[in-house]
Amino acid sequence: MFAATFFDGEEWRDGVIGLVDGRMLLRDEPAPAALPRLDGVIVGGFTDHHVHLQLVDHARLAGSPLGRVVDLGANPDVVAPLAVRASSRDSPRAGSGATSAPRADVLGELRTPHQPEVAFAGAFLTPVGGYPSDREWAPRGSVREIPDADAAATAIAEMADAGASCIKVASNAHAGPVFGDDLFRAIVELAAARGLDVVAHAEGRGEAQRVTRLGARRLAHAPFTERLDDDEIAAQAASVSWISTLAIHSGADLTVAVDNVRRLHAAGGTVLYGTDMGNGPTPVGLNSAELAALRDAGLDDAALLRALAPVDPRTPSAVLLLLPARTADLSLAHPLTAADLKV
Incomplete structure (x- = not known):
């Protein structure tokens, strides 16, 4: 057993970690004075808030520092089973449960790198002919073209029934038609009736401001079409969160x-780490270029850790990561193993 410092998702805490009957257990309790201290600090697996699992070899995520991913555009028939398999894991890696001898399949999980938990939006909702309905990269079934509120209600019910945690709406004025205000607002209301927020791909002058005004709660990309003025930034900071996806850009778009x-x-808004994994040759795992871009945008160690939204490591199914120190480069995080708990 070791005394250990861990991040619970909100703050740093002290506890005890060790292997008990083959189980890696993290307990939120005072450590005896004589207990040795773990060399490093523990965080739960990080969250990538914008991925496309149908566009990457998602099996390669096993053993990565990602503990959770949010798919923002996929055929629900394909992505929903991935989420079900992830949520049904019975991992003993962390928590405060019983310490009886684990089952043989549990021991197998201890030896096998875990896939991250999966949340998803299901298919893009877009106007007829809207982005990305004409894109070759969009898998079959990953886009629903919505002509009216009735079609929106049907599509939202389909995504909700499949287990979606949000609804993805495309509003790309550079690549085709976008929803009018009334239909966009109706989509927001229909999603809210199922307990789901709208995440919007906003592209084109004024689109980030418009979709926010109409009720979108999250932008799938930090605005890159234009520089928002200070009043617009204040309004965004008060009402929505942005998923970063900075590293997919270059040149003027990246600068903006x-x-x-x-x-x-700086205005107190919420920035979430997300990479648009699958958009071009992005890494399958933690993206060091995205981390560097977020640091360029002024996020310090604490803010960057919050943007990565690590899973509470006391969660029974959590991926546990070991960092050299609280202020270490987060790209140095690696999955905690039994070898790290040996004197």
Whole structure:
């Protein structure tokens, strides 16, 4: 057993970690004075808030520092089973449960790297002919073209019944038609009736401001089409969160996006780590270029850790990561193993 410092998702805490009957257990309790201290600190697996699992070899996520991913555009028939399998895991890696000898399949899980938990939006909702309905990269069944409120209600019910945790709406004025105000607002209300927020892909002048005004609660990309003025930044900081996806950009788009994120963060807004994994040759796992861009946007160690939204490591199914120190480069995090708990 070791005394250990861990991040519970909100703050740093002290506890005890060790292997008990083959189980890796993290307990939130005072450590005896004579107990040796773990060399490093513990965090739960990080969250990538914007991925496309149908566009990558998602099996490669096993053993990565990601403990949770949010798929923002996929065929629900394909992505929902991935979420079900992740949520049905019975991992003994962390928690405060019983310490009786584990089953043989549990021991197998201890030896096998875990896939991250999966949340998903299901298919993109877009106007007829809207983005990304004409894109070759969009898998079959990953887009629903919505002509009216009745079609929106049907599509939202389909995503909700499949287990979606949010609804993805495309509002890309650079690549085709976008929903009018009335239909966009109706989609927000229909989603809310199922307990779901709308995450919007907003692209084109004024679109980030418009979809926010109409009720979207999250932007799938930090705005990169234009520099928002200070009043617009204040309004965004008060009402929505932004998923970063900075590293997919270059040139002027990157400069604009980083500047917008810097000012949103300074205004107290919420910035979430997300990579648009699958958009081009992005890493399957933690993206060091995204971390670097967020630092360029002014996020310090604490803010960057919050943006990564690590799972509480006391959660029974949590991926446990070991960092050299609280202020260490987060790209140095690696999955905690039994070898780390040996004197």
